[in-house]
Amino acid sequence: MGVVNVTPDSFFDGGVNLDVDAAAASARRMLAEGAAIVDVGGESTRPGSAGVPLDVELRRVVPVLEELQGLPVSIDTSKAEVARRALALGAELVNDVTALRGDDEMAAVVADADAYLCLMHMQGEPGTMQAAPRYHDVVSEVAAFLEERLRLAVAAGIAEGRICLDPGIGYGKTVEQNVELVRRLDVLLGLGRPVLVGLSRKSSLGRLLGDPDATTGSLAASVAAAVAAFERGAAILRVHDVRETVEALTVAEAMLA
């Protein structure tokens, strides 16, 4: 899954794809480089972010989605109206980082469209989530949360076979907790759904390399993280650097499968 943020402030590609033509070109390039789908988003949820109003998010993503009609697209949003418009324009998957907690109408929008859905774990809210992440056992708590959200989604009429689960790397978690979630990914796989992991360029990678103030991670660190998550069973890797990740995963798959 290639990342296309139509935002001025995303933590890694902020501003790069704010222009419609640039965003569409990035998406097409990622698909040509081997991405199975591109994840278009109009709101940053990086630590400390405040969110954007509906009209701003729509203004950012709708023209890009219009350009990408006919191509495999995912919409990264927690707003039902954004999801509705995106699905009408051909998006296939709704990537909701709030796991249906952000908008009461989201479940019905996904169910009515028979769309794919990604449910992600987050402790707290983007504005404050990194202040003091707290868990008794991060892996079992994330698994319990995702199991509960999966049940709720299915009860709302979304086909279980259309749902994937995501531990939410960096969303209210320390570096150690993020590492633990990947190391013990088998627990999440035990829920019986494909698991999506997004480690690409995240600050935890820079911090693992020894910079306690890192806000991003390097390309090499991101590729290593994708391979590690793949080896632990992740089915979908959400990445900014598609070509390099596809190359690494192709070799890893040949040797690890």
Ligand code: HH2
């Ligand atoms: N991470 C980001 C955004 N959306 N969605 C899922 N399912 N999983 C993730 O790990 C995930 C996500 C953050 O990355 P990015 O989109 O590059 O940054 P920003 O939120 O600043 O736009």
